[in-house]
Amino acid sequence: MFSHLYAAYVFIYVCLALISLGIILLFLMKISHNKELRRREFYELKHQDYFKYLQAHLGEEGRLQLPPGKLKPLERRVIQDKFMEWIELFRGEYRNRLIQLCRDAGFVEEDLKALNSLVYGRRLRAAYRLGGMRAGEAVPALLQMLRKGKYSSLSIVVARSIAKSAQTSGDVHEMLRCLLAHGKPIHHLAADIMLETGLDAGSILTELLDDPDPALVKVGLVAMWGQAVPEVMPVLGRLVGSEEKDVRAEAVKLYLSSNPALKDETIVKLMNDHDWEVRAEAAKALGPLHAAGSIPLLVKALQDPSWKVRHNSAGSLAALGEAGFEALCQAAVSGTGIQREAAIQRIEQVMEMEQKHSAIEQMVAYNKKRLIHNRYFGVKQPVKRMTGVAAVGGDYSA
Template sequence: MFQHLQIAYGFICVASALIVSGVVLLLVIKWRNLRMARMKDEARKKQQDYVAYVIAHLDADEELKLPVGPLGKWDLAVLEEQLIELAERVKGKHRERLAELFERLGLPEKELARLTRSFGVNRLDAAYKLGAMGCSQAAPALLSVLKTERDEPGRFIIARAIARCARDTADLREMVAHMVALSPESPRLLAEILSESAVDPAPLMREWIEHSDWRLVLIAMAGMPSTADRELIGSLWKLIGADEKEVRINAAKLLLRTGDWVTPQQVESLIKHPDWEIRSLTAKSIGRWADASYVPLLSRSIDDENWWVRYNAARSLAKLGDDGFRALCEIASQAKQKEIADLAMQNIQDALRDESAGSGQAGAAGAKTKHAMYHSYFNTQRAGHMTG
């Protein structure tokens, strides 16, 4: 029994020592963090006049001056952080001037050394900072590091840094080739990363839109500008018949972004496409264009086998003024399928309600016209009941 008490006493002593050690360690860490935060705050205050000078002279022609006097290691680290925060908020000429300042302060060399010597979080932090600085000399090292990075979020951090540091389209092409091999499901993110590069990615987009690799095609479509020339539009039309469904749908989305890119014959072919997603997109887009000439086409699409196509066709008819409203009334009064008649009637109700809520003389006139039209088809009910 005495031996058991000794064991218990020993256990209590060890546990107490561990608890005390843990508390002391936590206090030391807290003190260290508070001390670093205080030092950081003091360094920021010391550098705030210089940072204000840099901001005020970004538009000037003369070279930005370096800080007065030697900078300690801690002061330089804090200044680097402040200038990177500024670089993330500016573009074009302002970012170029900051890149020159980073170079003269010797910061890219410091981060390049960290990039090649560090691992994990420290290496990613160095890559991020090099990207923020726009250091073109870092591109080869970043490309090399990208090939050894196993963590997917880490790869995207490095890829963004490569885009910002790229010397030419060859750097961008190499980065994207590696990324699509390991992360093929992120075309939009890769297109966004490419858009941050000082190197114009447009030649790559034109090259990839015709590529046999659907992953590159998706990146090209995600990065396509809001205005396109005939050549690009022609490439999109070819992709409507692509083997990969995601490519077909994305091509349709781009073509239907504006009614100026499609002819009535092309719209008709899209609304008859084998993919219900493309038929639904087409029906929905017509309502956004507010082109009443497509009323007959939408009226036929309301009989589509897919519910989403029918739903978007009815919604778009409701947006096409009096012609669309009249078509809905005809469908609701003549449809043989109750589901289609109910869908048309629901959109009639919504249109009457929206028109009645409209303000001004135009709203009142529109409501009166639609009420009269409704009565001509459904004279057994009052429109007021429909909108109440």
Template sequence: MDMHMRMASIFIAVLSGVIAVGLAALYTLKLRDIRRRRTAGVYTAKHEDWITYVLANLDGEEPLYPPPGRLNQEERRVVQERLIGWIEQFRGEQQRKLIALCEEMGLVKRHLQRLDSPFEWVRLDAAYYLGCMRSHGAVPGMMKLLASMRFSPMVFIVGRAIAKCARHTDELRDMVHVLLAHKKEAHPLIADILAESEIDIAAMLETFLRSGDEERVRLALAAMRKHSLAGSGDTLYKLTASEQADIRLKASKLLAKDAVSFSEGRARKLLIHPDGEVRALAAQAIGKLGLRSCLEQLRLTMADPEWKVRFYSARSMAMLGEEGFAELCEAAKTDTEAGAEEARDVIREEMRRRESASRETGWVAVRGRSQPAYEYVPLTQDDQVHA
């Protein structure tokens, strides 16, 4: 019993010590942050005239000049953070003048030297700042750093820095090759990194899309969500037949957004695709793109075994004018029990929408006596007053 009490006392003492050390460290970090903020405020006020000068001359023809006098380490840090913020904020000639100012002040040279440090955390910090300053001369060193790193979130920081600094497509291609080699399914993040580059990446993405390499195809599809590729419709249509479900779905989504590439013939073929998700995407796109020529095919898909296909087919018919709505009403009466249920759901939804619109425009939707479609009759002035 005494031994157990002694062990419990030791455990409590050790735990209390760990908590005390943690609180002390937290308090120290808090004090350090407060001191940094105060120091930044002091030096910002000291160089307020220079800050005003820089902002006032960003659009001028003359180069920008560093702050007067010799800067100590803290002053240099404060000025560096302000310059980096501006570089990220401005574009074009304004950004180029700020980058040139960083080089003139020796900030780029200092971080290039830190990039050769034996400590990885120093190299990572240097890569981040060099990326912010768009230093093309740092690309070889950052590529060497990236290739030597094990996978962690830090590799994406270095990759983003390389994308900001790169001036040639081959540099981006090499960076992508290293990141994809980790095989961590980070294609959307890598696509976001590529978007940081000022280089036109259309040709590279097109090469990836046609490469047949699944990793590069996935990256190209992820990047095309924000960077469309002209003339990619044929390749996207071929990818809808991919054995990989994620590839064919992403290709189908991109194809369905392109009114030029999503032709009537392709729409009809995708409506009979073996993958129910692809069929649903096709049915949805027909309504959004207004392909009235596919109305008959939509009516047939109301008997599809997948509820999502039936639902989007019904929704698209409601979007294809009065002719489509008439077909939808007919489907609600004559199709299979499942298809009729989706048709009725969409009809109710559409009628609520039309009735809501009628209150704003002075029209009211009524069911025709001799046909299942719906027609509009105008409200009289007295009706509008009572409404």
């Protein structure tokens, strides 16, 4: 019994010792962190004159002067961080001069050596800094690092550094292949990383859309959102007929969002696609495109098995003026099942929303739709309220 009690006491004391040690370590780490912050502030203040010199002479010809004096490791890191901050802010010749200054100061060479370190954390920090300095000579080593490593949030740091430092479009392609090789659904993230490159985005997008790998094509399609690249429009039209479901759906979204002059056969083809995502995007686009000739197709789509297609079709009909709204009312009166349900739901939403408008044009449009609505569903008589009379049950004839 005493041996068990003694063991319990020993266990408790060991736990208390470990907890105390952990608390002490946390305090030491906090003290060290605060000390480093103070030293960074000191070094930034110490080199204020040098930073002002750089800002004043960035636009001049000739080499920029290196940081003065013999610098301590943390002091060099503070100056390097300031250079990287400016590289992100500046473009053109200013950025090129700062990148060259990083090479002249030996920062690029130091981090290239750090890529061979046995400590992964040190290699990762070096990869981040090399990307910040747009060190093109580091791309082969960074690609090798990305190929060997398992996918994690740290892979994103390496991939972004490759995109920033890439010297050719092939570097960007290889980075994307390595990143997508793990089969993760990160096409939007990959597109965001790809757009970090300083190379011509238009030519890279064209190459991605022509690539035989569907994953790279999808990255290109995602990256096109918000990008004005007229030269890729012919390729986009071809991808609308792609056999890959995801590629075709993304291409249709982009194609329709560019407000093209759709031919009747193209509209019919999209509205009869075997994937509901494509039909839904086509139905959604026909309203904003003011494709009044597609009203029969949209009315037919109110019977689509997909709720999203029915919802978008009803929304486009409501957006096609009086003719579209009347088609909705006809479907609500003469249709059956899901067609009638989709039409009635949209009609109720339209009548509820449009009566809240105060602009003259909107009020006129609402009144026209109200007349059409009354013609199909009749006029609802308002309930008259009697005021000042209290009705009490009972027979008062006596």
